[in-house]
Amino acid sequence: MSITIKDIARKLNISYATVSRALNDRYGVDPHTREKILKAAREMNYLPNAIARGLVNQQTETIGLVIPDITNPFFPEVALGIEDRAGEEGYSVFLCNTNWEQDRELRYLSLLREKRVDGIILAPVSGKTPSNREYDRVEAPLVFVSEARRGMGKSYVTIDNVQGGCIATEHLIRKGYTRIGFFGAAEDELTSGERYQGYAKALRDAGMQEREKYVRFGDYRTNTGSRLITELIGNGD
Amino acid sequence: MSITIKDIARKLNISYATVSRALNDRYGVDPHTREKILKAAREMNYLPNAIARGLVNQQTETIGLVIPDITNPFFPEVALGIEDRAGEEGYSVFLCNTNWEQDRELRYLSLLREKRVDGIILAPVSGKTPSNREYDRVEAPLVFVSEARRGMGKSYVTIDNVQGGCIATEHLIRKGYTRIGFFGAAEDELTSGERYQGYAKALRDAGMQEREKYVRFGDYRTNTGSRLITELIGNGD
DNA sequence: ATGAAAGCGCTAACAG
DNA sequence: CTGTTAGCGCTTTCAT
Numbered sequence: 001m002s003i004t005i006k007d008i009a010r011k012l013n014i015s016y017a018t019v020s021r022a023l024n025d026r027y028g029v030d031p032h033t034r035e036k037i038l039k040a041a042r043e044m045n046y047l048p049n050a051i052a053r054g055l056v057n058q059q060t061e062t063i064g065l066v067i068p069d070i071t072n073p074f075f076p077e078v079a080l081g082i083e084d085r086a087g088e089e090g091y092s093v094f095l096c097n098t099n100w101e102q103d104r105e106l107r108y109l110s111l112l113r114e115k116r117v118d119g120i121i122l123a124p125v126s127g128k129t130p131s132n133r134e135y136d137r138v139e140a141p142l143v144f145v146s147e148a149r150r151g152m153g154k155s156y157v158t159i160d161n162v163q164g165g166c167i168a169t170e171h172l173i174r175k176g177y178t179r180i181g182f183f184g185a186a187e188d189e190l191t192s193g194e195r196y197q198g199y200a201k202a203l204r205d206a207g208m209q210e211r212e213k214y215v216r217f218g219d220y221r222t223n224t225g226s227r228l229i230t231e232l233i234g235n236g237d
Numbered sequence: 238m239s240i241t242i243k244d245i246a247r248k249l250n251i252s253y254a255t256v257s258r259a260l261n262d263r264y265g266v267d268p269h270t271r272e273k274i275l276k277a278a279r280e281m282n283y284l285p286n287a288i289a290r291g292l293v294n295q296q297t298e299t300i301g302l303v304i305p306d307i308t309n310p311f312f313p314e315v316a317l318g319i320e321d322r323a324g325e326e327g328y329s330v331f332l333c334n335t336n337w338e339q340d341r342e343l344r345y346l347s348l349l350r351e352k353r354v355d356g357i358i359l360a361p362v363s364g365k366t367p368s369n370r371e372y373d374r375v376e377a378p379l380v381f382v383s384e385a386r387r388g389m390g391k392s393y394v395t396i397d398n399v400q401g402g403c404i405a406t407e408h409l410i411r412k413g414y415t416r417i418g419f420f421g422a423a424e425d426e427l428t429s430g431e432r433y434q435g436y437a438k439a440l441r442d443a444g445m446q447e448r449e450k451y452v453r454f455g456d457y458r459t460n461t462g463s464r465l466i467t468e469l470i471g472n473g474d
Numbered sequence: 475a476t477g478a479a480a481g482c483g484c485t486a487a488c489a490g
Numbered sequence: 491c492t493g494t495t496a497g498c499g500c501t502t503t504c505a506t
Contacts, residue, residue, distance in 0.1 A: 001295075002376060004483055015493045020485060030491055045374075050351040051291045052483030055498045058238075060288065062352075065332070071317050076307045083307070083334045092352060095302070095332040097320045114287040115299075115329060137282075139239060241499055252477045257501060267475055289499030292482050 002047065008040045023048070054116065064112035064120040066096040066105060067146075075123065078145060082121060091118070100125050106134055113138055121145055147190050161191055165198025173206050181214030192217060239284065245277045260285070291353065301349035301357040303333040303342060304383075312360065315382060319358060328355070337362050343371055350375055358382055384427050398428050402435025410443050418451030429454060 005023070009016035014033065022029045022037040023046075029037075040046075054060040065082055067075045079095065086093050094117065096108040102125050112120055120138060123146035132152055135142060141155075148156030165182075172180050182199045184192030196215070203210045242260070246253035251270065259266045259274040260283075266274075277283075291297040302319055304312045316332065323330050331354065333345040339362050349357055357375060360383035369389055372379060378392075385393030402419075409417050419436045421429030433452070440447050 001482095006483080016483095017485080017494080018492055020483095021492085024485080026485095028491060033491080047347065047351055049292075049353060049483050051288055051297065051353045052498090053485080054288045055286075055292055055483080055500090056485050058498075062331075069317075070307070070313045070320070073310070076313050079332065080306075080308050080334060083332055084336075087334075092331050092333070092348060094299075094329050095316065095320055096329070097317060097324075099321075110284065111327075111329060114284055116286060116288050238498095243499080253500085254478080254502080255476055257499095258476090261501080263501095265475060270475080286499050289482090290501080292484090292499080293501050295482075 002049075003044050004049070005046070008037065008044055008046055011044070012036060012040055058116075060116050060118055061090055062092045062094065062115070062117045064094045064096060064108070064115075064117045066098060066108050066112070066120065067123040068098050068100045068125055070095065070097055074146070078123070098125055109134065109138055113140070119143070123147060159191075161194030162198040162201070165195035166202045167198070168195075169199045169202035170206075173202065173208070178208070179211070179214065180208075181211075182216070184215075184217045187217035239286075240281050241286070242283075245274065245281055245283055248281070249273060249277055295353075297353050297355055298327055299329045299331065299352070299354045301331045301333060301345070301352075301354045302359075303335060303345050303349070303357065304360045305335050305337045305362055307332065307334055311383070315360070335362055346371065346375055350377070356380070360384060396428075398431030399435040399438070402432035403439045404435070405432075406436045406439035407443075410439065410445070415445070416448070416451065417445075418448075419453070421452075421454045424454035 005019050006016045009019045012019070014037075018029060018033065019037055019041075020026075022034045023041060050061070054062075063082075063086060065079060067079065070076060070079065079093075083093050094112060094115065096112070098105040098108060105122075105125050109120070109122075117140055119141040121143055124144060135152070135154065144154060144156035144158070146158060148154070148158050169180060180199075180203070182196055184196055186192060200210055242253045242256050246256045249256070251274075255266060255270065256274055256278075257263075259271045260278060287298065291299075300319075300323060302316060304316065307313060307316065316330075320330050331349060331352065333349070335342040335345060342359075342362050346357070346359075354377055356378040358380055361381060372389070372391065381391060381393035381395070383395060385391070385395050406417060417436075417440070419433055421433055423429060437447055
């Protein structure tokens with residue numbers, strides 16, 4: 001057992017409430033007593049117990065980050081930013097890898113609730129959404145990254161994929177290309193779908209025909225990507 | 238406030254001690270009562286409070302993972318494995334990014350201690366070690382990954398870098414190459430240093446001369462890598 | 475088999 | 491300014 005607030009109170013012959021006050025910068029503590037307390041705390045290597053504190057404060061200074069795959073280069077970038085910013089505010093972040101599995105996402109959500117995190121950032125598994133009820137269960141603030149179904153009453157920060165697909169396609173058109181294809185990750189995935197819309201829109205706006213044989217969807221979960229790309233490129237026409 | 242063990246006890250008109258026992262599969266609970274309790278818990282959407290539980294059990298089912306940079310492709314791989322295995326045992330993992338900064342590593346160490354994690358896995362910032370005292374302070378099991386100074390009485394799992402450098406060099410020698418260079422990350426970094434030793438050993442064993450101009454150290458923290466490689470390759474001789 | 479009560483470490487009224 | 495007390499939600503003796 002490590003040293004507690006009581007230990008330092010006992011040593012100084014004062015009530016531990018006072019110690020708590022001093023340690024938390026609460027007003028109403030004699031400057032002199034405060035000094036003594038701080039000094040003792042330092043000497044005794046006192047380290048506050050975040051668990052106990054969390055229990056009474058109903059706040060853990062902790063958030064959960066739920067992502068599909070930390071190994072996918074997109075997510076470390078996201079995680080870094082989040083962890084960094086969270087750290088500045090004294091928050092810790094739980095890393096949860098769903099491995100693109102829906103039920104794992106759900107299990108993590110409830111584990112994080114048990115752990116009483118103050119908030120959750122979620123990059124949902126693509127495809128069919130769990131009933132929103134599952135998301136609504138979580139009492140802490142829940143915000144989506146990377147993917148999000150708009151209008152479900154939750155905050156999200158995502159990429160404007162339609163716009164992105166559009167810009168990319170327009171760029172190629174401007175460059176003079178005429179046989180422009182689209183390769184998306186998975187058809188049932190939001191990101192790909194939205195980018196495809198942008199692609200199609202750009203083509204349409206330019207009065208160009210979309211050619212079906214140039215449009216392909218794979219499944220990054222099973223890594224069909226490279227095969228499809230090869231096929232696409234080899235598609236002389 | 239979410240629903241607690243007391244709520245379900247009150248509803249069933251039993252003591253909450255019994256509820257706790259039932260919920261934790263403790264023996265000595267009437268099968269029938271147990272059923273009632275489990276059922277009520279389910280209906281009331283009871284979710285145990287891991288914080289409270291942690292306080293009394295002195296165990297949080299949580300570990301800390303401290304790494305230099307989640308953005309460096311090596312670490313996500315490590316993180317994935319750890320998180321996955323931890324998850325199987327019902328443990329959560331805190332992700333801590335030191336950004337290669339020594340004092341940040343130290344701060345995280347103490348933050349994790351406050352959070353009362355059950356263990357810490359640490360990929361230390363390269364270079365000068367903080368006094369081992371800092372590492373010894375942590376009362377939870379601390380194990381090193383990626384880098385570790387042997388013989389400091391801590392567990393570690395690392396790569397045999399000397400062997401690695403040796404094998405790579407031997408491979409090139411066997412292929413018939415004669416101008417074999419070594420490019421390491423940072424000179425004061427253990428990994429690079431060890432690999433270099435392997436490189437030198439292989440050369441020595443093959444009776445080959447190590448040529449100084451083929452040996453370079455950069456600093457991946459400042460990304461001097463690509464520049465140095467170009468320089469190295471361009472080094473006609 | 476079940477209940478009463480103490481206690482994990484800490485904060486927050488409420489009194490003095 | 492400081493001490494006493496209750497309580498956060500839960501587990502665990504100790505009785506019954």
